[in-house]
Amino acid sequence: MAEQEAPAIEPTPGEKERGPDGGAEQNTQRDLHEELSEQKRQSRISAQNLDALYADTVIGGDDIGGASHRATDGGTVNAAGRDQYFFGVTAEDRAVFTVAVSAREVGVIRRCHVPTKSYGELLARLDSEHVLLLRGERRAGQPTTALAALARWSGDDGRLAWLQMSGNPLHLAPGDLREATGYLLQVGDDATWNGRPDQMLGHLRRTAERARARVVVLASPEFPEHDWAVDHEPPPMDQIFVNWLAHELHEGGEAHPQEWASKTAADELVRETLAGYRCPRKARELALRVARGLLEDRSLDEILDSLPEQRRRKAQDLLAVETPRRARCFMIASAVLRGAPSAVVAAQTVKLATLIEEELARQTTIEQPPQPHVWEQLSDWLGFAEITLLSPRRGGDGQVVDFPDPSMAGTVLRVVWEEQPTIHEPLLTWLGELTEDKDPGVQMRAAQAIGLLATYDFPAIQRRFLSAWCQSERYLTHELAAWTLGSAAKDPDLTARVFECLGRWARGSRKEQSVVIRALGSWLGAYWVDEALRALATIAKTNARAFPQRVALSIAQIHQLGSNRASHRSGVGDVPDNTRRIIAALAQWSAQSDLPGLTSAAALAFVRMLAPPEGAKVLDLAADPGAAVDLVALWRHILDLAVTKDTGAALTPEAWSVLGDWLATWETDAGVRGVLSEVLTRPPVDVRAPLLFHLRLWHRTGEIDAGLAGRLAELVEGS
Numbered sequence: 001m002a003e004q005e006a007p008a009i010e011p012t013p014g015e016k017e018r019g020p021d022g023g024a025e026q027n028t029q030r031d032l033h034e035e036l037s038e039q040k041r042q043s044r045i046s047a048q049n050l051d052a053l054y055a056d057t058v059i060g061g062d063d064i065g066g067a068s069h070r071a072t073d074g075g076t077v078n079a080a081g082r083d084q085y086f087f088g089v090t091a092e093d094r095a096v097f098t099v100a101v102s103a104r105e106v107g108v109i110r111r112c113h114v115p116t117k118s119y120g121e122l123l124a125r126l127d128s129e130h131v132l133l134l135r136g137e138r139r140a141g142q143p144t145t146a147l148a149a150l151a152r153w154s155g156d157d158g159r160l161a162w163l164q165m166s167g168n169p170l171h172l173a174p175g176d177l178r179e180a181t182g183y184l185l186q187v188g189d190d191a192t193w194n195g196r197p198d199q200m201l202g203h204l205r206r207t208a209e210r211a212r213a214r215v216v217v218l219a220s221p222e223f224p225e226h227d228w229a230v231d232h233e234p235p236p237m238d239q240i241f242v243n244w245l246a247h248e249l250h251e252g253g254e255a256h257p258q259e260w261a262s263k264t265a266a267d268e269l270v271r272e273t274l275a276g277y278r279c280p281r282k283a284r285e286l287a288l289r290v291a292r293g294l295l296e297d298r299s300l301d302e303i304l305d306s307l308p309e310q311r312r313r314k315a316q317d318l319l320a321v322e323t324p325r326r327a328r329c330f331m332i333a334s335a336v337l338r339g340a341p342s343a344v345v346a347a348q349t350v351k352l353a354t355l356i357e358e359e360l361a362r363q364t365t366i367e368q369p370p371q372p373h374v375w376e377q378l379s380d381w382l383g384f385a386e387i388t389l390l391s392p393r394r395g396g397d398g399q400v401v402d403f404p405d406p407s408m409a410g411t412v413l414r415v416v417w418e419e420q421p422t423i424h425e426p427l428l429t430w431l432g433e434l435t436e437d438k439d440p441g442v443q444m445r446a447a448q449a450i451g452l453l454a455t456y457d458f459p460a461i462q463r464r465f466l467s468a469w470c471q472s473e474r475y476l477t478h479e480l481a482a483w484t485l486g487s488a489a490k491d492p493d494l495t496a497r498v499f500e501c502l503g504r505w506a507r508g509s510r511k512e513q514s515v516v517i518r519a520l521g522s523w524l525g526a527y528w529v530d531e532a533l534r535a536l537a538t539i540a541k542t543n544a545r546a547f548p549q550r551v552a553l554s555i556a557q558i559h560q561l562g563s564n565r566a567s568h569r570s571g572v573g574d575v576p577d578n579t580r581r582i583i584a585a586l587a588q589w590s591a592q593s594d595l596p597g598l599t600s601a602a603a604l605a606f607v608r609m610l611a612p613p614e615g616a617k618v619l620d621l622a623a624d625p626g627a628a629v630d631l632v633a634l635w636r637h638i639l640d641l642a643v644t645k646d647t648g649a650a651l652t653p654e655a656w657s658v659l660g661d662w663l664a665t666w667e668t669d670a671g672v673r674g675v676l677s678e679v680l681t682r683p684p685v686d687v688r689a690p691l692l693f694h695l696r697l698w699h700r701t702g703e704i705d706a707g708l709a710g711r712l713a714e715l716v717e718g719s
Contacts, residue, residue, distance in 0.1 A: 032611055032654045039553070040560055044446075045339070046483070047523070048406075049445055052338060053452050054490040055407030056308035056414065096176040098183075099162035101147060106157040112243040112284075113148040114235035121230050122149035122216065126182075130208035131201060131215045135223055136232025141240075141280035145232060146216040149184030153214060156444040162186075163215065169193075169200050177211035185219045197224050199356050237274040238265055240283040248291030257361055264290060269304050274594060276309075318386060319415055329353040332427070334387050334401045335412040336434070336449045343390055344442065345401045348434065355426035363422065413452055428453070428464065435465075442645065447480045451487025455494050462501075470505065470515045482518035489524055496589060498524075499531075506535045510546060513539045517547060521554025526561035531579050533585045540589075540601040552604030555582060559609050579617045580627055582609065587630035590637040598617070603641045606634045610658040619662065622671030635659075635679040639687050656694050660703055667708070682718040691716050 125132055130542055136142045150160055163183040187193045208215050229577040242261045249257035277283050319328050337345050389399040434446035454461035469477035488500040505512035525532035540551045559582055589602035609618050616668035621627040642655040665672050699709040
């Protein structure tokens with residue numbers, strides 16, 4: 001069920017409606033815990049909304065080879081169809097990137113790959129040929145076929161990688177490749193390759209021969225004919241389904257996964273569904289959905305009834321012309337504003353209907369008789385649209401609108417956009433007006449809906465909304481741009497394009513950088529944490545006065561979300577990998593005293609990370625010797641900054657408060673004891689008096705006993 005209260009999305013503490021250069025990032029008044037609590041609530045509502053909008057979207061690329069991969073040289077390659085973008089590493093840093101394919105992914109490829117004629121030909125020719133072309137349609141599973149062949153050729157799961165060249169391919173040298181390693185190279189459609197393919201491929205072969213490596217070049221069917229080309233043959237959808245379903249059931253602990261998968265694939269509706277698919281990722285996604293449902297003890301019929309295809313057919317029926325126009329508008333408004341009060345949705349329904357009626361009037365010369373709408377009833381709209389009203393959590397808040405199946409929200413918007421081109425203009429106008437609403441929850445939902453529409457025409461959305469928002473002096477428009485980009489990136493085909501935009505803006509104006517900071521303080525930053533930290537550091541370095549507070553908020557948000565690719569895949573440890581990575585980065589930032597923006601951001605971010613309840617994740621790191629060194633450096637940094645620097649006013653109360661929380665665990669936590677012993681031993685002179693004062697205060701308030709207060713005072717005084 002959708003969160004029923006709109007998120008209290010406000011400026012940075014103390015922030016006014018000013019531009020990013022207006023000192024809007026400073027504040028001493030707002031309570032840190034209130035701020036973090038609101039931030040968490042906003043994240044929860046945002047996640048619920050995105051889940052509903054993108055329930056029909058396949059996450060993970062065409063196949064196992066089409067997802068995102070960590071670059072060994074730094075950064076991440078995001079493969080979306082045939083587009084690739086390296087976020088976190090610029091072209092000036094390195095002309096050639098190698099992106100290792102993890103052993104885990106190779107193992108999955110071995111188990112789930114379906115051999116085809118093109119796979120067999122690749123495998124046979126790799127024995128003697130160093131470079132081959134695999135030509136095929138986009139989303140047809142080329143990466144998986146190529147990786148499977150290269151894995152079989154190499155015999156070593158640790159010797160597969162993507163190859164990305166940011167400049168002229170002729171600059172590739174043997175030293176850029178590893179011996180006995182198989183590489184995938186995805187070529188673009190520009191003149192660099194299409195204008196002189198023989199020269200490019202010839203240089204690539206000579207380089208691979210000298211390195212004793214193999215390269216499979218992935219190209220479109222339009223790539224010029226060549227002797228080294230193998231035409232890609234997509235694998236049968238039913239076999240993809242069986243292999244992936246068996247794999248997922250095995251991972252879920254099922255005793256007879258292959259038998260269960262084969263039996264499921266024989267179901268008539270499953271076969272009918274698979275027959276309508278043309279790309280492997282759809283068959284894979286069906287297998288994942290079915291496996292998840294079966295492992296939850298749901299029946300196959302129940303699982304199939306909840307498929308995106310079924311929701312789409314239902315949405316088409318509900319939006320049919322027989323349904324009154326305003327009931328259809330109510331359905332669209334509910335899809336965008338699900339979880340909002342019914343009065344808000346009803347009012348916005350009328351606004352949308354009016355815009356559509358005005359547009360239809362412009363499109364026809366036939367005079368339409370006036371239609372009375374004054375006495376239309378909400379109950380009629382609810383009945384036509386099959387939408388429910390939910391009771392409020394508090395009396396007087398008003399009932400809220402939602403779909404029985406929240407996933408229907410995204411399906412409705414997709415069907416409307418794909419099948420009703422005549423209302424594109426009024427729909428975009430209406431969404432634009434919603435982004436100016438006084439309710440921040442409405443603003444966020446509208447921006448995320450615009451992000452969904454960007455998956456159909458990103459340049460159009462960029463021209464109409466993003467370009468204006470990122471050039472505005474108003475902080476709100478930067479939030480709108482960030483929400484829109486965060487939404488669009490949920491579609492794997494748009495992820496690379498969004499990161500390209502963020503990478504460009506990170507090196508742009510302060511207004512553009514303001515958008516980047518906000519966009520990375522979301523699931524994007526939590527999922528691509530290393531890249532986010534690099535981008536945020538770059539911005540903080542160059543904007544010492546404007547952005548430390550906002551950068552710190554984004555880092556706290558990334559920490560709060562507490563997830564990344566490693567933890568998603570392995571589920572290891574109580575401390576998310578993000579926490580350790582962030583602490584290591586902040587320790588490096590704090591040491592760069594010649595960059596005040598970076599040191600201020602490090603201190604402000606660390607204080608926010610220490611605040612409960614997420615602060616427990618940082619406290620647990622004290623037991624890690626490697627992390628303990630960084631924690632000591634950061635504690636010294638925030639205490640020093642809190643009492644001696646101009647920016648200290650923004651964090652002084654919280655710094656002492658979290659120190660008191662840590663000291664409360666002195667007797668029971670050896671890790672904390674070790675870290676704070678170093679921090680409190682003969683600190684800088686300016687810090688000693690405030691430390692001694694707080695030790696006496698905590699003794700008087702009973703937070704620490706007299707014996708501990710005395711021992712700590714001795715450490716501080718060096719006696």
